[in-house]
Amino acid sequence: MKTQEQVFAGQEADQWFLRNKNVINAKSKENDICYNIIRQSLSKKQIRSVLELGCSNGYRLNFLKEVFSNDTKFVGCDVSKLAVEDGIKRYGLELCCSSLADFSYSEQFDLVIVNFVLHWIDRELLYNCIAKIDSFLKCQNSFLLLGDFYPYVPHKRRYHHCEQEKIYTYKLDYKNFFLASNCYQVLQEYIYNTDKTEKLDGNNRAGVVLLEKNDNFFIEL
Numbered sequence: 001m002k003t004q005e006q007v008f009a010g011q012e013a014d015q016w017f018l019r020n021k022n023v024i025n026a027k028s029k030e031n032d033i034c035y036n037i038i039r040q041s042l043s044k045k046q047i048r049s050v051l052e053l054g055c056s057n058g059y060r061l062n063f064l065k066e067v068f069s070n071d072t073k074f075v076g077c078d079v080s081k082l083a084v085e086d087g088i089k090r091y092g093l094e095l096c097c098s099s100l101a102d103f104s105y106s107e108q109f110d111l112v113i114v115n116f117v118l119h120w121i122d123r124e125l126l127y128n129c130i131a132k133i134d135s136f137l138k139c140q141n142s143f144l145l146l147g148d149f150y151p152y153v154p155h156k157r158r159y160h161h162c163e164q165e166k167i168y169t170y171k172l173d174y175k176n177f178f179l180a181s182n183c184y185q186v187l188q189e190y191i192y193n194t195d196k197t198e199k200l201d202g203n204n205r206a207g208v209v210l211l212e213k214n215d216n217f218f219i220e221l
């Protein structure tokens with residue numbers, strides 16, 4: 001039997017991109033919550049390098065080019081080959097086709113973005129991925145923008161696009177993994193509906209949080 005990671009990497013990541021390509025290409029930065037939080041909260045001086053993990057075709061990295069200085073480095077990774085090929089061609093970005101668990105890079109970054117990716121991650125690889133994300137951030141004065149479903153009660157749901165495989169999405173408040181280390185603090189948090197209904201219930205509730213990472217958040221006794 002295939003693992004959840006193999007199913008997503010093997011077929012579903014490309015299928016997701018093909019299903020959503022038109023929506024992605026029609027996105028505007030004005031409506032992108034992650035873009036707006038970053039633009040309002042972080043300055044050109046603070047951010048010289050940005051990594052987006054699970055970046056699809058890198059549309060958000062492309063939006064952010066105008067927010068930071070010309071010499072800012074932008075790097076992205078996604079497990080969908082089609083999304084990565086599209087982003088390289090469309091935006092000329094440095095994108096790598098890799099799963100989060102396998103991705104490696106020679107430098108650390110000032111800002112790492114992970115939006116709506118962790119709910120897809122195989123639970124066997126979750127701590128590995130959390131550690132990976134942490135390792136890509138500089139130890140002092142770096143920032144993590146984390147977005148995902150934000151239900152009142154943590155839960156898993158069968159992934160209906162791949163009914164022949166038994167795979168799930170896992171919805172919970174992922175910022176707690178980082179806060180538990182005491183190396184991260186919340187700078188901003190925004191909670192919203194993923195659909196147009198007015199009622200904010202457990203199924204459509206999502207959150208984006210901007211965390212600052214710093215190994216000086218400890219008091220010395």
Ligand SMILES: C[S@@+](CC[C@H](N)C(=O)[O-])C[C@H]1O[C@@H](n2cnc3c(N)ncnc32)[C@H](O)[C@@H]1O
Pocket residue numbers: 008013014016053054055056077078079080083098099100101114115116117120121
């Ligand atoms: C729901 S989409 C979100 C895309 C983008 N982050 C955004 O905010 O629009 C999830 C993305 O994560 C990618 N992805 C899923 N599992 C991944 C993994 N294990 N490693 C890297 N990328 C992954 C998918 O291919 C897809 O592009």
